[in-house]
Amino acid sequence: MKTYIALLRGINVSGQKKIKMVDLKTMFENLGFTSVTTYIQSGNIVFKSDKEDIDFLGHRIKERILETFGYDVPVLVLTPKTLKSIHQKNPFSKRIMSGEIEEKKMYFTLLGSAPETINPETCIATSSDGEEFVITKNVVYFFAANGYGKTKLNNNFFEKKLKCSATTRNLKTLIKLLEISKSNS
Template structure:
């Protein structure tokens, strides 16, 4: 059976869209999700399921959250292989390994859709304090002053790239890959 990772966008942030992960785990298990685990309260779910249709899984989780908690929450689902590929394509990996970039300042904004190449080129032509690269459906960003101070946040990339996105830091990506390999 395939192991999946679901990333929920915008829950339990500043008191908005509160969902207890323990409650969500129970609801998903009742739907037939297997080995459901969560990591921290920001909407990271690792699970197995009998079907391998990622879009159907996204829709199923989204519908369950609406039905049970009353929130319309974007949901992105990946296989372990997909998330591992995102991690390995990080253009900053060598700079991280050398210590040139602090791990706590590395972020992954994962996009629901591949952005239009013309929009990416236009965005990349602008100068910002942060360093970032857009590869396929991921914005890899080194937030020089930390994520809390950047203007290049999740909302910025959603607006500019015209797609749903969710952002995770390097520590969370590492933990999700570690936890998903245990399944």
């Protein structure tokens, strides 16, 4: 059995697509997954499966959410190794460690597929003072000095500009998911 992390996009946000974590956990267990652990209400699930195809797992979870709860929810499944690599490659890490930028304002927009095009200039025009980002093939590293709630460079923006599905998590959530996946191994 391998450990995986499923990230659901857009559940329990502003009263939309409400799913109780206990019900989500039961749904995962009914799919045959084990060691299912949820983290906060925004759709973060660590689980084990004997399947090794993450695209298959994501598709199956997406189908079952639609069947069980009636919501069409994008699902991104990652291995702990992939998430750890994303965390380690954060180009803002040194500045966070030095205190130059605030840890709580660091975000990761995880991409469901490699962007069709990467043109940072189209995003720079929309950014505000204090916002910085680095776009890679699987994540947008994003520092929002004024907070994520005030930025125009949100998840929907990056999906539209990069022409791929995405889901965003803050640094605290990313670290917690890595801790949970490590204890699940």
